[in-house]
Amino acid sequence: MRHIIAVLLENEAGALSRVAGLFSARGYNIESLTVAPTDDPTLSRMTLVTTGNDEIVEQIKKQLNKLIDTVKLLDLSEGPHxxxxxxxxxxxxxxxxxxxxxxxxxxxxxxxxxxxxxxxxxxxxxxxxxxxxxxxxxxxxxxxxxxxxxxxxxxxxxxxxxx
Amino acid sequence: MALTEAQPEEARVTTTQLSGAEIVIQALIDEGVEYVFGYPGGAVLHIYDALFKRGSLKHILVRHEQAAAHAADGYARATGKCGVCLVTSGPGATNAVTGIATAYMDSVPMVILTGQVPTPVIGSDAFQEVDTVGITRPCVKHNFLVKDVKDLAITIRKAFYIATTGRPGPVVVDIPKDVTDPGIKVPYSYPREIKMRSYSPVEKGHHGQIKRAVDLMLEAKRPVFYTGGGVVLGEGSAQLTELVRATGFPITSTLMGLGAYPMTDPQFLGMLGMHGTYEANMAMHETDVLIAVGARFDDRVTGKIEHFCPHARIVHVDVDPSSIAKNVKVDIPIVGQVASVLADMLRLYQERKPKSSEPPVADWWAKIDQWRGLDCLKYDGSGSAIKPQFAVETLYKVTNGELYLASDVGQHQMFAAQFYPFDKPRRWINSGGLGTMGYGLPAAIGAQLAYPDAQVACITGDASILMCIQELATCQQYQLPIKVLLLNNGYMGMVRQWQELFYESRYSHSYVDALPDFVKLSESFGHVGMRIERPADLEDAMREAFAMKDRFVFMDVIVDPTENVYPMIAAGKGHHEMHLSPSLTDRELA
Missing domain, CATH: 3.30.70.1150 (ACT-like. Chain A, domain 2)
Structure with a gap:
């Protein structure tokens, strides 16, 4: 199933490559990924679209949350968006x-x-x-x-x- | 900087002006670091100069950066404290990567300080430049590149905080040379407390989940505890032991968890998994309630996932949410520090335990005792060659089971896990996840420095030991009385075993030709070397070696070259599909 996940990240050098590296290292699908700073310049917001069964998507979210630079994460697909x-x-x-x-x-x-x-x-x-x-x-x-x-x-x- | 720094009243109030190099040293001292394992080089010369001038921080000069990381790792595993190493840029950092990955796979708390070329030349392919942060990213818990000396102290504090909390792991701090410039001084203060909005490890487990787990335990007919390295890392050994004894349930452990529960206790079934005992693996196959604590359902433990614990409902306690349901679906996940969760479980269990004089799960124990009756570790010791199992048993006898035992990787590692029962945590120091040959000797260095008066040994093979053999020099320089037990079979034993079993005995490049004379080799480094070839000589020789309290002794034990490790579950098989020793039954169990 397709999931669209929003992640607030510390706006630090290398934060994006941590996410990209995570997906390639663990073999997760990534359809698209966009990222830009937010109104709070210390935070970046990333939106990524991925596909996988429930277990895989659950694991993707856990792994994203585990990154030290991840501040908050929301799976937009779980609700109206x-x-x-x-x-x-x-x-x-x-x-x-x-x-x-x-x-x-x-x-x-x-x-x-x-x-x-x-x-x-x-x-x-x-x-x-x-x-x-x-x-x-x-x-x-x-x-x-x-x-x-x-x-x-x-x-x-x-x-x-x-x- | 996107973090909440310490409250002003908690911070160390100081107006000291320090250079970046001095900050590194002072921060390590303020962090309470006992030893730094390292190797100097161009990019860290300012730091080494500050170390020299300061004098009070103990630095251990290894002979290869891989060993710096392994020694810091061995120190950390033996003590529970954070290991620290300091290496230069480029090859210094890349040499350390194997050690960093080793620590990462086994969740060992470490801070690795790497030198980097000066910031203005980063990215220009400067001499000894490598993208350390990029190279280490997949094998660290986190890493930092410090570009401004003003960020240095807080970054080092963050590194220690991240490395030692939650699920521990290595953290790299990459420091460009200009950041440590002795000519640029900034005010220094080292925060004691630190908070990061993006990182807040859990402490206590969810009460409702713990209650559900206890409910399940109370109705279990065939329960098993399956515990892993997380119990050791999370200092949960005492709580685990109390809970297991209170329930009367059997317990098995992964390679990484050995010693968290006393292995000589009758409730302990031995290690499980690929080279686990028959009784442990059969109990896993038959169990109806599996209580997994601080274990991560690694493929060497589960065997074929489809056949894993087919009858069980599973409770999984782990501090890392991403470990839960990663490989195996669980029924009751509990995220929390294992010590805290186990204590909560015990309290609830005691409250609700039925008041009965019946021994708990007696039928289950009767079945387990039948499996035990097979005596699956039995080996044929009648020949004239020393059996590796006998060597480990003798080691146990001679040292009363009290060693800090570092291991390399291969057959000797499995024999040690099977035949040297540890009764305490942090005594068994080995590379489980990454399986790094060359780990043992430097790890023993770390353990011996941590406990100068304890008996520390390294069990190794003739292939593994040569991968970090240069550390014999480090052992000589610091007069470390480590005892090396080399089970010398002239082969890469585990590779040979797989080739025998799965490649029709085509021993492709697993024969270690042109081995050195290990006795002379050790002596050339100033150590005592011994060669032992007959079973009858083994015990006396070992006693003689361990009696040399202040000497490093290298015991080259010539063992049966074709002995295999059994039981064995072939890759892709289930727990009930073990190969047993041919000397035992010569049959495959189905």
Whole structure:
């Protein structure tokens, strides 16, 4: 099963490599990992997406918690939560395709943020599945480049993951 | 710095100005460190100079950094205190890695101070530069790179705190040379108390869970205690002994836990696992309630997981939540310090124990006694060669079971675990998790320094001993009266055994050709060397060796080259699928 896990880490050099090293050393799956400092500059927040059966995910959470740099951890998948991922797609946009791609961007509520005679860069934010759907919808052969941030997430309701 | 530092009133109030190098030495003194095991080099020269000037901190000069880590580790295992070593950058650090990984696998509290190239040249492939923090990351509990001398004292304090609390482990502090610059002085204060928001090890176990565990124990028909190194590390030996005696249940131990419960006690079934006793492994296979304490269900213990304790409900007590349900699902997990949890268990058990004069679980004991009747460790000692088992039995007899016994890795290690019953914790010092050949001699150095008046020995094999043989010089320099018992069979015995059993006796590179004359070798280092070849000479020779109270004696005991360790569970088999000694039954049990 897919799990999205949020981790508050000490914003120390090497904290990220401890997490990455843990996943590779123990052979856990890692689909994506994003990290950035928070409003508290001593803390980083990491969101990682992993898959595994219940035992493996339980062990992943225990191992993450065991890292000395880990301050707090929340498995967002355990409750209602919101996930967002940002994507930029560079597409070949010539002749009739220009209008088609513009319409597609509108349908997905995406923005075209760079335009040349032959290309667009489309920015799209949403759940990862929506991003997948957009890629599928772009006519074949037009995609030049895709860059995705990996999902981040936050729990619904007033409870927050903070100190 | 993202930590709450000590309250001002608790901190040592001082205005002393110290250099980074002086801070390292002063912090170790303030930490109460007795010995530093180390080897100097370019990046730590400032620290060694401060050590020289200060004079009061005892430094033990090893002959290889691997031995510095092993000696600090042996010291830590023998005492329960934190081991400390100091090595230089680059090869100093990489040489120490095997020792660090050894300590990590067995959860030994250690602080390893490594020199590093100066901060301005980090990352430039400078002379003797290596990414120590990167290289050691997977085999430490935590590590630090100190980039500012102002962080040095607090980082060293944190390192000791992390190494010695919770599930202990090695912590590396990497110190660039410019951080120890004698020309740059900063105010020094060493915090006594420390709190870290990201690290707070548990103490007491959950009361409700402990109660459930006791309920299970009270209804058990075929209970077994299965205990590990965590009981030794967590100083839970007294509590364990009391609880086991109060329940009357049988107990078995992992290699790492030997001595936590007196091994000569009738309730003790011997070690379990790959080379465990028949009765211990059969009891594991048949048990209905397994009480695992400070053990981690290692593959050498469980055998094939699918066949592990098929009838049991399992209680697991451990200080490390990630140890619980890692390899084997458990029914009642209890996270807490083993000593505290065992004491709580005992109290509850005593309150609720039925008032009956019946001996507890008598039917179960009857079955166990049948298994015991097989006498699975019996060996054929009739030949003219010295059997390794006989050598260990003689060692036990000569030393009254009171040794601090450091071991290398291989057959001799298993024979020691089977034939030298320890009645006290911290007497059995061996590399269980990593299985590091070369561990024994330096570990014995650490133990002997910790207890100068105690009898310390190293049991080893002809392959293992050569992996850290240079430490004979260290033993000479510090006049350490260690006794080495070399069970010399001219083979890498355990490798040979596996090749015999699983590779149709193709002895690929397991023959140790061109062995040195160990007597002359020892003598060349200034020690006493003895060669013993006949069973009849063994006891007298050992008595003679141990009578030399102030000398290092190397006993080269020539043993039967083809003796194997039995019982044995082949990798991937269950506890009930042991091979027994051919001299015993010549059959495989199913």
């Amino acid at each position: 919101i996930e967002r991922e940002m994507m930029m797609v560079k597409v070949r946009a010539e002749r009739d395709d220009r209008e088609e791609l513009k319409r597609l961007a509108d349908i997905f509520r995406a923005k075209i943020i760079d335009v040349t005679d032959t290309s667009y860069v489309v920015e799209l934010t949403g759940a990862s599945k929506k991003l997948d759907a957009f890629i599928d919808a772009v006519p074949e052969g037009l995609i030049i480049e895709v860059v995705r941030s990996g999902p981040t997430g936050i729990a619904r309701g007033e409870k927050g993951l903070s100190l």
